[in-house]
Amino acid sequence: MRTLIALARVGTPICVNSGTRTLHATAICCKNRAARIRVGKGDRPLTYEQALHPHHIGHRKGWLSQHTGNLQGEAGASDRTVEDMFVRRFIFGTFHNCLANEVVIKRRGNMLVVCALMVQKLPPQKFYFLIGYTETLLSHFYKCPVKMEVQTLADKAVYKYL
Amino acid sequence: MAAHTLKKSIWSIGRIHCHVYGVNVRNPLNRATYATALSTNHSSQNKGFPDRGNRGPFNRRSRREAGDPRTDRMPVDQDWTTVYPTATPFRQGSVPLPVRMGFPVKKGVPPEKKGNLELIKIPNFLHLTPLAIKKHCEALKPFCTEWPSALDTGAKCDEHFPIKVESKDYVSAGTSLRNPSARIVHLRLKLSCLNLDDHARKKMVKLVGERYCKDTDTLAITTDGCPVRKQNYDYAMYLLTVLYHESWKMEAWESEKTVADMEEYSWEDSPSQKNIMSTLVRMQEYRDSVTRLKNEGESESSMHQYRDAVKKLLNL
Numbered sequence: 001m002r003t004l005i006a007l008a009r010v011g012t013p014i015c016v017n018s019g020t021r022t023l024h025a026t027a028i029c030c031k032n033r034a035a036r037i038r039v040g041k042g043d044r045p046l047t048y049e050q051a052l053h054p055h056h057i058g059h060r061k062g063w064l065s066q067h068t069g070n071l072q073g074e075a076g077a078s079d080r081t082v083e084d085m086f087v088r089r090f091i092f093g094t095f096h097n098c099l100a101n102e103v104v105i106k107r108r109g110n111m112l113v114v115c116a117l118m119v120q121k122l123p124p125q126k127f128y129f130l131i132g133y134t135e136t137l138l139s140h141f142y143k144c145p146v147k148m149e150v151q152t153l154a155d156k157a158v159y160k161y162l
Numbered sequence: 163m164a165a166h167t168l169k170k171s172i173w174s175i176g177r178i179h180c181h182v183y184g185v186n187v188r189n190p191l192n193r194a195t196y197a198t199a200l201s202t203n204h205s206s207q208n209k210g211f212p213d214r215g216n217r218g219p220f221n222r223r224s225r226r227e228a229g230d231p232r233t234d235r236m237p238v239d240q241d242w243t244t245v246y247p248t249a250t251p252f253r254q255g256s257v258p259l260p261v262r263m264g265f266p267v268k269k270g271v272p273p274e275k276k277g278n279l280e281l282i283k284i285p286n287f288l289h290l291t292p293l294a295i296k297k298h299c300e301a302l303k304p305f306c307t308e309w310p311s312a313l314d315t316g317a318k319c320d321e322h323f324p325i326k327v328e329s330k331d332y333v334s335a336g337t338s339l340r341n342p343s344a345r346i347v348h349l350r351l352k353l354s355c356l357n358l359d360d361h362a363r364k365k366m367v368k369l370v371g372e373r374y375c376k377d378t379d380t381l382a383i384t385t386d387g388c389p390v391r392k393q394n395y396d397y398a399m400y401l402l403t404v405l406y407h408e409s410w411k412m413e414a415w416e417s418e419k420t421v422a423d424m425e426e427y428s429w430e431d432s433p434s435q436k437n438i439m440s441t442l443v444r445m446q447e448y449r450d451s452v453t454r455l456k457n458e459g460e461s462e463s464s465m466h467q468y469r470d471a472v473k474k475l476l477n478l
């Protein structure tokens with residue numbers, strides 16, 4: 001992305017007959033682009049999660065996943081992180097287009113509690129089937145009880161429009 | 163006509179996938195586009211799909227409306243322990259409080275609880291109201307026994323249970339509940355409660371080295387060499403037994419204990435005592451010379467005798 005910006009400002013060749021070709025480039029624009037949705041026309045609805053940037057975590061935002069692996073003297077942080085990522089992608093794919101917001105993962109002992117906010121896109125029977133399917137599959141995969149706490153909304157909760 | 167009758171049969175038979183050919187249902191609202199003059203009473207949700215009756219991608223007609231949240235039907239004096247019996251994430255339809263959480267937008271208020279992910283993220287203690295805790299305690303009481311009344315002071319506990327074993331259990335969130343630090347065992351006891359005589363006590367202190375604290379007279383053995391806690395505990399008890407028996411034994415080479423090996427300084431047979439004793443022995447001559455000096459006055463020979471006596475006394 002930054003190289004594109006740099007290359008976009010290539011000036012015209014200085015002189016045709018000097019035999020040299022130079023590249024004119026500006027300095028790299030070191031902007032932080034992590035997890036940020038840029039200001040737009042004003043018609044794009046954002047949830048609270050999307051609207052607040054990562055540096056607000058701990059100040060205005062909470063943590064999406066909680067476990068003891070990151071405490072002093074505890075092990076297993078990397079394993080928990082990998083499990084989290086897998087669970088998030090799994091839920092995202094299983095409940096296609098139904099997620100209203102990010103998935104919150106809580107761990108109580110060895111139990112994995114997946115809290116998800118869904119939009120009422122599917123009939124309840126399908127929801128129940130998918131929830132049961134997710135729970136069984138993830139329990140067998142991780143060898144620990146997995147519970148899903150699903151709440152449904154009619155539509156996404158909008159925090160602001162950008 | 164075909165479509166109309168088919169539609170009627172669908173209502174009676176149930177879900178039959180019917181694909182009606184030749185009926186243009188592209189424009190559901192403009193029914194006049196049909197060639198036939200039927201009053202087609204199709205549901206308005208045929209969004210360009212072939213007529214599947216009332217199934218559709220998501221049939222609004224048989225879709226249940228979302229019910230009222232539970233909060234609307236909660237009496238004021240309800241039993242809250244039934245609403246939140248265990249630790250559960252925040253459910254906005256079950257908590258009858260108008261809670262708001264989040265950073266407000268400019269000239270706004272914090273977002274409401276409906277669809278609020280922040281309230282779900284945080285741990286809540288809605289399942290631990292005082293009434294709930296009371297119920298837990300009542301349920302646990304049959305399994306508890308009283309503390310023995312004879313052990314009411316710390317001294318009595320030490321007297322009856324002199325050996326104290328300490329180990330830690332670890333709880334963490336994860337797929338495995340094994341923690342290698344849980345195998346460490348600490349064993350503590352006071353040496354005064356062991357039956358040791360003077361020699362045995364000194365030998366024991368020498369054997370354990372750093373594990374003995376002189377100020378509190380406590381012997382502390384820590385074992386973590388084995389992978390299992392039980393093994394470490396057994397090893398610690400074995401060490402204690404062995405130390406006790408070994409300290410009572412008298413080896414042949416222990417009689418060669420020199421002054422440098424002694425733990426404490428003893429006056430008997432010390433160089434200081436020897437020096438003083440020899441000085442006292444030499445005092446005899448000094449005594450004679452001083453009495454002669456005092457009795458006969460200062461004379462050449464008496465002074466000489468005094469000088470020799472002092473020289474001998476001070477080993478000059």
